[in-house]
Amino acid sequence: MELLAAHWVYLAGVLALIGFMVARKSVVVPAILATLLTTWVYTGSVFTGIGSVFSAAAVATTEFLNIFLVLAAVIAMIGAMKTIGAERMMVEPLAKLMRNNVISYFALFAVTYVLSMVFWPTPALALIAPFLLPAAIRVGLSPLAAAMAIAIAGQGMALASDYVIGVAPELSAGGAGVPADMIANRALILSWVVGAVAVSITYVLHVRNPGNGRVRRLVRREPATVAADGGDASVPAAVGEALLAKRAPAGADSPGSGEGGAAYGPDDLEEDSGEVRPPWTRLFALLVPAAFGLLVVVMIMGKFTDWVPGVDSGNGAALVGGLALLLTLAVSLTTGGEHRIEAAGGHFVDGLVAAFRAMGVVIPVAGFVLIGISDFAGRIMQLPEDVEPPSFLFDLILSGQQYIPDNPVLLMVAMLVVGMLIGLDGSGWTGLPFTGGLAEALSHSSGPETTATLAAIAQNAAGWTGGGTLIIWSSLVAVAGFTGVPVVTLARRLFIPVVAGLLLSVVVAAVIW
Template identity: 45%
Template sequence: MDIHLSAAHWVYLAGIVVILVTMALRKNIVVPAVVATLLTAWVFSGSIVTGLSSIFNASLVAADELFNIFLIIALVTAMLGALREMGADRLMVTPFRRVMRAGTSSFVVLAIVTYVISLFFWPTPAVPLVGAVLIPVAIRAGLSPMSVGMVVAIAGQGMALSSDYIIKVAPGISATAAGVDADGVADKSLVLSLIVGGVALGITYVTQRRTWRTPSPELLVAWENKADKLGAPDDDTAAGDEFGGTRPAPDPAPAPVAGGAPTATMVLDTSSIEVADSPKTLSAKTFAVLVPTAYLVFIVYMLLGKFTTAVPPLKGGDAAGIVGGIAAMLLFAACLTNDKRACLESSSRHIVDGLVFAFKAMGIVLPIAGFFFIGNGDFSARILGMPEDATGPALLFDLINAGLSHVAPNAFVVAFTVLFVGLIAGLEGSGFSGLPLTGSLSGALGSAAGMDPSTLAAIGQMGNIWSGGGTLVAWSSLVAVAGFARVPVLTLARKCFLPVMAGLVLSTLFAIIAF
């Protein structure tokens, strides 16, 4: 297929290169993303007015696409704030302490639970469930917030979503585009996803162990007090000390801070720790049971809808909406219990606090996502101000297709080319949008390279979903994981890069040899 690359294509490609280099240098990429958006729109349209307006439009489109994640983070955070006032958050996690006593056990339980829930219901509803119930337990057990974020992202957004073995939307798209049987793609994707996830979790375990600390309730209090730090610059100095990054901190003593570099917001009041860790009120005990029970009932409802006809199955974004709705109702009930007279005011305050937290933590993602959305034909028309019935340019996919003409028909080269195409297609932050491209490529090149097209389709699916599904790019659903773990999303994406890429390379080699 002969594709003509315009000047806008090359400007967009240059923007991608600059952003990747900036990320490699551990610098913030908002300014390069905004400038690249301006130049791409300007060159494509020939109008500086369109270029300037695209800066606003790109962030607006990104906000429209990602606001559901922001809202879930805000509502669950607001609910946890109300529970924290009565001390129910400490009681709620107490039963899990019997299993999640230390770093290793917490690491394993967190990975297994996240994987199982995400496999059945996709990561969108899984992350809030894990964030509300298990993440605080893991923090108290000594896991660093960055470790928690990496485990949840790898097990849910990566390992479970990349195979999509239960719901089978991803294998269906890949197989249809490749012209092969969906079950064959699904089976191979499951094996490859387990290899990638196993390698990534193993590397994460080895590299993050030095950031873990002795279990203590002070760790949980310190972590909760660090919400305001999410607006800090995205570098390893901030991330390492504030969020359990590269440098280990000493085990927490009874009095001092449990987190590294001393800052004003991290000074702990031991009296508040004692009260928070030993709540005795009936309301705290009631809500400590009510919150997990409510989400457990929701999980049972989803299972019944999926495997029986007793209740109607959930569709589309219903699951995520119900998670947020449950959080809102529990928030109102907790505020009414805490203070009947001021419940209306306190409910509003907690919601505002949740929204502020969500945007402080994740707002940086919007202009970055906007740049990659301008390369997607589904969004570019809106960003460029084109008429509603107009078809926008698919700059990213055009660049990928143009480069495919240089691929040699060799099994090794073709397999890694399909993987690379999947990774690049995932840069726009949508885990499934590149599957038609990698599937079509697999069907076209499989026979010439002497490989089963279903194997190539599974490889491309790995690259696309592990990249755009929420482990390697910060403008994807990784924002939800970072929000609940309370770590900088750009740092989380950077920390996941080496473990995930190592897993992808090894899984591709396995596919070439075994399949």
């Protein structure tokens, strides 16, 4: 395959992003410049290159909009509950169950994994964050350790195998020409291996020795902020503020005040009505978890029984976000006093501001990565509809196929690397038909067992990378947004545990298959 100059520019851009992340520098600047140069070199027009910078951001925003909105809806609900103190009453029973940081760590891990297998990680995270996360942090688990446990279980283990919903194995099987069950069974075992290694290393580094995390507990009133490179900037630690902040003294700054929107705190509500509302506090402390619990039950029953209509997996996030917004309205309109209408709108605006601040760094980076995938390249580079868009990322991988040695172990390592590269798309699934086909080509007629193993290795690697735990332009930003941990810090801390697990998974695959 002949590689064009634009292919090499794109590759240089990918390497620059990785280098900047390792060096703890902002990745926004190299992402924008790489988008400009790649489009300019490919189309020959500097004006198209300039326009692609905006187009890439627009396409990336569209792709991640559901994550933005779910995060915003849940933050809005938490903010509304906080005005009457319902969030503190709601988490008290969970706090009693989570007696220390070790129990909390493994409880978060287990619950996240089970729910993510059924609902996929982002909707599951929206269910978990308002209830389990604050209880875990109250008993001493650091936000970093909590975020890592959630990411390993959901964005890693559950999404890499996708064993229950089965989309990923079907995509891999479509290219590999083998039954999806063969790939799914292998991917499940491999995901367990990576998860066991990652959760164990994280426990040693950040739970048993929490000082290594160097991330403060989110119990402060002032907004915790992060920048694109992981430093201080202006991203509120949404869950930490909304669920864990203690009531501020008169005149203290409120996370919901200022440019984020006119949210009303407890003092405002009491001034409007002249009384405290313990009955409403108790009601919503019970109603919110009950409503989400009922939603979980209905979705599980729809998945495994015929008693209720099934819910499409893609609608899980919409149901969670919609329920959160309705509960936000219920709290605000019931307890908001004279300002109930403004309070409801203010909470929603605060949620949107917090979500976009938390995920803003992802947009230009995701836009550049997506330009390397044919499904998005045409829109980003504004190519005519009758022109076949380029596929820079897949072309680069395919061009290196001839250099892969014909050795079983080396083939597995090669498929691991290819899977991780495919995961750079930010989903981990776009290239699975390609890796499935590559697995079939590299198996050299060794039979479906070998093909399934190679495809499962690539799927597992792509899921862990792009699902994701290793790159910041994936749904990892949702975990970062809910926990208030800088997404760059989270990805960097997950690198060693996850990569160690991926390498061990290749050894396991070589031994048992």
